[in-house]
Amino acid sequence: HPRRMSGGQQQRVALARALVIKPSVLLLDEPLSNLDAKLREEMQIELRQIQRTIGTTTILVTHDQNEAMSLSDRIVVMSQGRIEQIGSPQDTYEKPASAFVSQFLGKTNDFAGAIDRSVAPAQLMAGSWSVPAPAGLNGPVTVSIRPERIGFGDAGLGAKIVTRIFQGNHWLFQCESECGPAIVIRQNDGTAQPIEGAAVRLTWRPEDMSVRARPAT
Numbered sequence: 261h262p263r264r265m266s267g268g269q270q271q272r273v274a275l276a277r278a279l280v281i282k283p284s285v286l287l288l289d290e291p292l293s294n295l296d297a298k299l300r301e302e303m304q305i306e307l308r309q310i311q312r313t314i315g316t317t318t319i320l321v322t323h324d325q326n327e328a329m330s331l332s333d334r335i336v337v338m339s340q341g342r343i344e345q346i347g348s349p350q351d352t353y354e355k356p357a358s359a360f361v362s363q364f365l366g367k368t369n370d371f372a373g374a375i376d377r378s379v380a381p382a383q384l385m386a387g388s389w390s391v392p393a394p395a396g397l398n399g400p401v402t403v404s405i406r407p408e409r410i411g412f413g414d415a416g417l418g419a420k421i422v423t424r425i426f427q428g429n430h431w432l433f434q435c436e437s438e439c440g441p442a443i444v445i446r447q448n449d450g451t452a453q454p455i456e457g458a459a460v461r462l463t464w465r466p467e468d469m470s471v472r473a474r475p476a477t
Contacts, residue, residue, distance in 0.1 A: 268299045275307070279314060286318045292327060304330045325365050329353060337361050354406070355470050362404045362470070369410070371403045371417070371439040372474065384471065387438030389417040391466045400474040407432075407445040409468040412454060416463030417442075421454050437462060 262270060271291065278286060291307070292300045308331055311318055322328050328335055329349040337344045337352060337360075345357040356362035362370065373386035375393045382393040386403050408430075419437035431453050433444040442462060446453060454460050 267295050268303060271295065271303060272306075275310070279310070279316065283316060286316045288318060288320045288322075290322055290324075291320070292324070293322075300327070307331060329365070337364060339364075354468075356404060358472075359402065359404075367407050367443055367445075369405050369407060369442050371405070371437075371442075373401050373403045373439070373471075375399060375401055387417050389438075389462070394471055397471060397473055401471050402474045404470040404472070405464050405468060407443040408447075410442070410444045410462050410464050411446070412444075412460045413463035414461060416461035419460050419462050421456050421458045421460060424453065424456050435460070435462065 262273075265273070271294075275291070292303050295303060304327060311331070318331075320328065320331055329352075332349055334346065335349055335352045336346050339360050345352055345361045347355075352361065353365050356365065356368075359370065362368045371386045373384055375398050376383050376385060377393065377398060383390045384393040384401065384403070417437050417439065419435040419442060421433055422436050423434040425432040425434075426448075429448050431446045431448060433446070433454070435442040435444060444462065
């Protein structure tokens with residue numbers, strides 16, 4: 261009986277019932293929302309394999325960002341009925357078109373910066389951190405950088421470690437920087453990590469950041 265089946269088994273049966281009629285388009289509305297984290301990951305892999313084997317076009321509606329990126333070839337991010345961005349999961353995650361997309365698809369750091377074109381070469385600055393400025397922008401900007409793309413170095417944005425949390429395969433750091441709060445994620449590769457209260461410098465590669473114009477205040 262269905263009530264004797266586990267959540268994962270019920271989801272598999274529901275998916276099989278939808279696919280057996282060979283639909284031209286498969287519509288999925290929050291298909292994995294009732295599963296625990298481990299089973300959700302297993303079902304994501306299984307569902308992706310089914311998609312590729314059968315080749316059925318699938319439209320998936322979900323509020324789970326990881327689920328959307330795991331199962332999709334193309335993502336449409338919507339806010340209040342309006343499309344914010346359309347693109348591949350990687351492009352949408354790494355090059356968000358708006359503050360909403362940046363914050364919605366995972367953790368991110370938004371730093372207030374400015375472009376100074378009175379010097380040569382022009383500089384993009386945020387606190388004591390600076391790099392050559394990208395073309396096409398001027399004045400106040402927002403620099404967005406994902407936590408896993410930030411490292412600790414000898415030069416960069418000045419910060420202090422407020423909280424250090426061990427999460428198994430990685431460390432999560434909450435920092436207070438020259439430009440406000442910052443989150444840093446570092447893989448647990450066995451190397452020593454900064455302790456709480458330590459003064460650090462946050463650094464990242466220019467190609468790992470996204471820069472967009474910011475209205476002057």
